[in-house]
Amino acid sequence: MTESTDLVTLSDETPATGEDASGGAVVPAGDQHPVPAHGDADHPGPRQYVLIAVVLVILTGVEVAVSYLEGHINSNVIVVVLAVMAAIKFFLVAAWYMHMKQDSSLFRRMFVGGIILACFVYGVVLFFFSSTVLKS
Amino acid sequence: MTQAVVTADPNEVIPGSHGHEHDTNTGVSNAKLAIWLFLSSEALFFGAFISTYFLYRGRDAQFLKGPIPDKLLNIPFTSVTSFILLMSSLTMVLALAAIQRGDHRRLRIWLLATCLFGATFVGGRVYEITHLYSQGLHLGTNMFGTTFFVLTGLHGAHVTVGIIWLLLVWNRSMQGRLGTDKAEGVEIAGLYWHFVDVVWIFIFTAIYLIPTH
Numbered sequence: 001m002t003e004s005t006d007l008v009t010l011s012d013e014t015p016a017t018g019e020d021a022s023g024g025a026v027v028p029a030g031d032q033h034p035v036p037a038h039g040d041a042d043h044p045g046p047r048q049y050v051l052i053a054v055v056l057v058i059l060t061g062v063e064v065a066v067s068y069l070e071g072h073i074n075s076n077v078i079v080v081v082l083a084v085m086a087a088i089k090f091f092l093v094a095a096w097y098m099h100m101k102q103d104s105s106l107f108r109r110m111f112v113g114g115i116i117l118a119c120f121v122y123g124v125v126l127f128f129f130s131s132t133v134l135k136s
Numbered sequence: 137m138t139q140a141v142v143t144a145d146p147n148e149v150i151p152g153s154h155g156h157e158h159d160t161n162t163g164v165s166n167a168k169l170a171i172w173l174f175l176s177s178e179a180l181f182f183g184a185f186i187s188t189y190f191l192y193r194g195r196d197a198q199f200l201k202g203p204i205p206d207k208l209l210n211i212p213f214t215s216v217t218s219f220i221l222l223m224s225s226l227t228m229v230l231a232l233a234a235i236q237r238g239d240h241r242r243l244r245i246w247l248l249a250t251c252l253f254g255a256t257f258v259g260g261r262v263y264e265i266t267h268l269y270s271q272g273l274h275l276g277t278n279m280f281g282t283t284f285f286v287l288t289g290l291h292g293a294h295v296t297v298g299i300i301w302l303l304l305v306w307n308r309s310m311q312g313r314l315g316t317d318k319a320e321g322v323e324i325a326g327l328y329w330h331f332v333d334v335v336w337i338f339i340f341t342a343i344y345l346i347p348t349h
Contacts, residue, residue, distance in 0.1 A: 060218060067344070089334075097225050
């Protein structure tokens with residue numbers, strides 16, 4: 001948060017390996033300006049969080065409404081629409097609430113790597129098992 | 137305790153660090169790296185059970201012998217509990233925002249609200265499982281029963297672990313042992329909580345909303 005109250009100030013006298021008791025800030029040598037100490041400088045504020053929650057609730061409502069359209073429209077269309085909305089909700093929570101947009105790209109790569117691996121492995125399992133082992 | 141890194145060049149910005157470099161080989165917090173790695177493995181864990189559910193759904197002989205999902209599952213009730221779990225993600229992120237600006241009173245309020253929402257969600261799952269059992273759907277009744285109870289049961293166990301974790305964080309804060317410099321601990325608990333919420337988004341869609349036929 002930009003309104004963070006716990007600030008760190010390091011001056012020219014700061015040792016090159018200076019340890020910060022408050023933790024986790026990069027401060028260029030000679031920089032006199034205080035910087036937020038907790039990796040939260042780029043995080044959204046409460047207003048954005050509430051806005052995301054409103055969008056999530058609306059999407060959930062639409063999802064439930066779409067599920068009741070079974071019999072009125074093609075089931076495959078329902079499945080695709082529901083999958084897309086679930087993916088959007090996943091993205092909103094991961095990007096904003098889990099701060100994947102603001103945090104180090106290493107975290108993003110690690111998490112997305114796991115998701116892609118899971119999709120690939122279980123996609124292959126579903127494809128081969130449904131067409132061979134469990135073919136009925 | 138994390139460390140500040142002082143660079144030689146006052147204008148130097150370390151790519152991807154967002155101004156918060158850690159004194160580790162990767163340049164990021166080891167604890168956060170560990171939780172992201174754990175969540176990545178959890179994606180594979182839950183992926184196994186969700187794909188098993190999809191593997192057997194629609195295979196009428198094995199899947200729908202006995203009570204069938206369409207007649208048993210209460211979508212309006214589960215939608216409300218899903219809404220509650222979504223709201224718990226909001227209160228969790230508000231708790232993190234509170235400790236990051238040093239507001240410990242609001243941190244405790246939002247943490248308790250998150251635990252309350254989580255407990256309500258778990259209560260809803262327990263009610264549903266009890267109801268399904270009374271309707272004759274057991275773990276071994278059919279493949280739907282097996283995949284449903286294992287998947288939702290494991291998720292419920294994860295939510296329960298999350299509640300206990302958050303209560304421990306709340307307790308630390310009450311004892312005055314959770315300073316603003318420990319905000320990363322709240323963030324890590326929050327990452328776990330949001331992941332559990334994200335997993336439910338897919339379970340809810342897969343089991344309750346996608347048509348069985």
